[in-house]
Amino acid sequence: MFIGIDDTDSPNKYCTTYIATLLVEKFKEMGYNVEMPKLIRMNPTVKYKTRGNGGVSIRIIEDKKLSDNEKREIKDIVIEYVENYADFEYETTNPGIVFLDEENYAKNKDLLNSYYKKVLYDIVSIDYVESILKKINAEYIKYKKGYGIIGALGAISSNPPYTYELLAYRKRENWGKERFVDEKSVFEMDEKTFPFTFNNVDYDEGKSIIAPHTKCPVLYGIRGIDKDILIEAMKMIKSEEIDRYMIFKTNQGTDVHLRYMKIKDIYPNTGVIVYGKVVKEPKNLPGGHVVFRVSDGTGEIDCIAYEPTKKFRNIVRKLIVGDLVGVYGTVREKPFEINIEKLKIIKLAKKYTKDKKCECGGTLKAKGKKGGYKCRKCGKVIKYDEIKLIEVERDITEGFYEVPPSARRHLSKPILLF
Missing domain, CATH: 2.40.50.1010 (OB fold (Dihydrolipoamide Acetyltransferase, E2P))
Structure with missing residues (x-):
């Protein structure tokens, strides 16, 4: 079973990845086999995104076919968590949830691949995504304007290439307070894990860039191409106490847009x-x-x-x-x-400058296109188009x-x- 969620956060609070993390933990506690969750970024030019235009998806791997009661229980839990951890008060937060059965996912892979490209390259309307959801027989829930169903299905439909991001979360009592992440330790981590992690620091600015500036639950995020090295990288960072962490499969750092x-x-x-x-x-x-x-x-x-x-x-x-x-x-x-x-x-391209040295050692002075160049020392005149050019090193x-x-x-x- 595939679950997609998007547009639950705001600049003021919460984070869609946090909901995904809580859900993965919950489903594992219940004994379900849960695939690594995905954090999928879509077209960055979309104007109505809340923050980074990223949706999340969770797949519960069906070792045996889920019963109707199990499916209903899973859906109820997802709805409960979204309704508890979405900022419904924020004007442009418009959450959405998508549920898609394994059978319908398998039957519609080509359509889902096309949809993924669509959300990477274009601006997608609610009417368009709803038409796709009906074609693939997906169940979905819209809150407010429901823009979140666009990214929710985008996350479900994503395909390689992928990288990874480890997201570390703060203790709840620290949400909204100033973060403590030791910058020196981030620089040391970056040096030791290069080239398996990326975008940890901006060396030109001399600053760490792994911690967000919003009031969300995220303490920091480390991106990389090796999930095991991300764990080692987290151990190198000195920071305030971490509440929990989760590694997401993601399309960040891939140029798929x-x-x-x-x-x-x-x-x-x-x-x-x-x-x-x-x-x-x-x-x-x-x-x-x-x-x-x-x-x-x-x-x-x-x-x-x-x-x-x-x-x-x-x-x-x-x-x-x-x-x-x-x-x-x-x-x-x-x-x-x-x-x-x-x-x-x-x-x-080759770049040239005019050689204004006369062969006598004097300097050539421009006299206009008709007058050409005249030497101040010997009086020699060179036509405007015949002056020697010297190649300049770029x-x-x-x-x-x-x-x-x-x-x-x-x-x-x-x-x-x-």
Whole structure:
């Protein structure tokens, strides 16, 4: 049996993963065989998400077919926990629950795979997800506007690639209070577990980024590609007392929200990978943002590095017209542009400067296009288009560049995982 839950939290309190953790513990106590729960992030451009646009799913593995009474008991427990740990008072919190039998899951795998791609790439309506839920004969519950059923089914329908995240939770009496996580121990853990964990610290900013800033029950989260190493990593961190922890299978750090697209086919609020040439050099915008334009022969689009990407913008500023690049990111609606997550510099264009030294040793002075260049020392005149050009060494190299961890999306794949 598959259980999906989403949109129970708010910036003020609670966390959908906490409900999943409590449910996994409860079902194991009852003797059920429970698969590792999943924390699945969906399209990060969705505007009505509560926090990170992530749903959770739990699978109770049926060693023997569940009876109707067992199914009813499981559903009642899920409903009870959601109703006890969802912030119904918060305006944009709209919880949803989905229940799907093993038989219906197996019969509808292709449809579920298509739905998973849909929630990664597009904005999905309630009407659309309800039509899918009816086709696969799933049971679902909507609270308030019920947006949570979108992510609940998205979590159930997810497929590889996966990474892992260990979430450590606080004692209830500490919820809402300032967290204590020793930063030095996080840096030491990061060094010892590299490259099996990722996005623990931002070295440019000199800070740990594993602890959230909301009043939720989460103390910290460690992401990685090896679940056993996550346990070892947790043991290295000095912090306030942990109440409980859970390891989730997740699509974080996988780039599954991005797909290769031609510029002519790009539309707002989706994730793309575009390859093309720089056709308009980087420009500094108010607020510290930097924008440039690329073309792939089918169209042109602006690409922007926002101020929170910090030193990454210095790489962007060094691009020139003619550079061949790959741009990874999500597409804004207004202005219509790619919000850069990663930049791949494939081939650098050659850059030249004019040689204004005359062969006599004097300096050539520009006299306009018609007048060309005239030597101040010997008086020799060189036509404007005939002045010698000297190649300038570029202060940048071909390769992959990414925004710093503190500006990185949950789904963005760190370069170290390529």
